[in-house]
Amino acid sequence: MTSDLVIDVRNVTKRFGGLVAVNNCSLAVRRGSVTGLIGPNGAGKSSLFNIVAGNIVPDDGQVIFDGTDVTGMKPHQLFGIGMLRTFQIAHEFSQMTALENLMMVPGDQPGEHLIDTWFRPRLVRSRETEVRKKALDVIDFLKLGHVRNELAGNLSGGQKKLLELGRTMMVDAKVVLLDEVAAGVNKTLLNDLAANIERMNRELGYTFFVIEHDMDLIGRLCDPVIVMAQGEKIAEGPMADIRANPAIVEAYFGTPVEAA
Incomplete structure (x- = not known):
């Protein structure tokens, strides 16, 4: 039976010297979802994202991809089994x-x-x-x-990001990792980019795991949204619930955020 989870991160820890970047963190990405990962600088989200993508090997824990333990596998190996990543800076x-x-x-x-x-x-x-x-x-x-x-x-920055998105469509991707997709993209092309991600999810069944600082884009695209801080997952749910949580707003956004 096919699991509903396409990515299952289990009790992952990563240390860099004396710094614990990811601390016994567990989270999951459900098949067919657009799942967001957010948090303040230093929260550990980039380290966790790089662990899932195969760029960093965790000290402890497992990454399960489509039912297979892929902990420590390299990015090209993950590419071969259907996990693709786009980058903050396009690599055309x-x-x-x-x-x-x-x-x-x-x-x-x-x-x-x-x-x-x-x-x-x-x-x-x-x-x-x-x-x-x-x-x-x-x-x-x-x-x-x-x-x-x-x-x-x-090409412009936005067109290069669209081209990176197109690369993921050239193979049978089971999940696409989107790394800061809004970076360097003007508002018009960002709207096109978001619309294409929505179409790929809705019409073609793509699953996305998104790390992003643009809260408006996260709010538009993602459900659920996972919040990390100090290397740990601290909350998960629809963006409306995340925005409405006073503790999260105060601790991780700094100021109150208007509900979407």
Whole structure:
């Protein structure tokens, strides 16, 4: 039976010298959700996010992904089993077009192997046609057709974030980790980005785990929202409940926050 939990963090602890960044923390991301992770600077949320993404190995505890213990697995290994991450600073291939950037994503394409290019050219062409069609479908979904042949390095910050989102659509992602998706994006493109995340969740069934400082974006996209402080999970629920909790508002937002 398939578990409702796609990510299950169990009693994870991470120390950096004498600093306990994550302290016996447990949390979960449910399949089909857009789950937010927030907290003040130093709360441990970035460390926990990096542990889930495979960039940091925890000292104690487990990360279970889709029923499998993936604790300590590297990002490329997690990519291979369906956990994808976008970054605060987009990592595009700047001298390739937007379309070519998307076509680079699927792994183990026949054209990557010299023997196949020599002796199986029909297979190479067939797979390339298939990948190109999918990339064009993704570009159409994200409404990036007007920049599909533009060098990715020339795109705006928001367009680069959309392109990163498109990369996650080129493979069968079980969960997408969104790292500060609002950073460096103007309000117009941020609205487009948020709308596409909502569409991917609603129409295509994508699960998202979001770390973000923009509370308005978190409030729009995420349910539930998980709050961390001092390395521990301290609250979880709809953003309206988080905003309405006086203890959380005072301790972790500094000033009262208007209810959404």
